[in-house]
Amino acid sequence: MTKTKTKEEVIRGVPISQGIAIGCLAFFTHDEEVVPEIMVPLEETLQEVLRYERALTRTKQDIKRLKKQLEIDRSQEAAAILETHLQILEDPMIKIEIPQQITRLGKNADFIFQTFLKQYTKRFNEIKDPFFRERGRDLLDISRRVLGHLRKSSRSTLLSMPQGSIICSFEIAASDVAEADPKKIGALITDTGGATSHAAIVAKAKGIPYVANVHCDLLEKALNTTVIVDGRSGDIILFPTASTLAKYKLAQKQLEALYKDLEMSCGFKTETYDGYEMKLSANIEMVSEIDLIHQYG
């Protein structure tokens, strides 16, 4: 029986986070459950509200844990995104109005919460400005966690993906990327998302190569095969030839060596070869980034 040789194919997306990854292609999706509407007798609504509040508390604990890890890794901008998630959980609509609706309507927390989510996701999607429209993803991100705790269902996470996976997904949430172990996840590829998305910010902070604006359908044929993701150009190479693989493995080693050299030179004086000392400035957005400036010289 002859083996059909598949031709090398290059798909170009939008480069979001630099780096090169070579790994096995896997697909990641969130299981969107249909939440049933259940009537809750008046005498049980208090218990239902308490159940909802426990789900909120557990979600906050998840986010705080992820935020702390990002702070330890000195990813301040990524940590700030999770701080916003914590504030969303304190929003009066989530903290006060939903419990009031559970009591008033006598329905299960999951259904009330999902109804709220659909309503507000629709409102965000109606915002004409794409930058602000994108902020609705933070609500979706947190909501999956809250519903996961309410439903006690096992939430799909990047933690369950095999080591060295190149992950392809229609979209990816910031907290999913925050949870990802860069040693396990080689790279991210998504249909949606851009450089200003919170997932992009977290991916860059964690050094995970990321390419967006790629129809994941086009990659289905390469499932469980080796692919190359070049976060510098946005190229995704399916069925790479031996020479392409060798070329990218070399490029990977060169990039790693370059980053190591740059890290080592952090503490050096900023001076030219002939000893002329220069002043090096950094452009920062937040006061908290001062630590990073000192860390990287």
Place this chain on the structure above:
Amino acid sequence: MKLIEKIRVQNALGLHTRPATAIVRLLQNVKSEVTFTHKRETINAKSILSILMLAARKNAAITISVEGEDAEETMAKLIEAFNAKFGE
């Protein structure tokens, strides 16, 4: 006491997640009712989701209304925070 003041958003990216987070944190222990009005839409300024849905860009005119026992102090803090671009 009720205080009303108009201010413009100075942040390059408008009232996005970082300034919105700063606003709700500033108003966390405030007793007064605080609203923002932008393009005829009035929202509860203690709700981060509502602030984000305002989609207020740079130079957007926001009418701040503060009503309650700590209105003066709250308004002063808000104006200062807006003028300081929320630390950006």
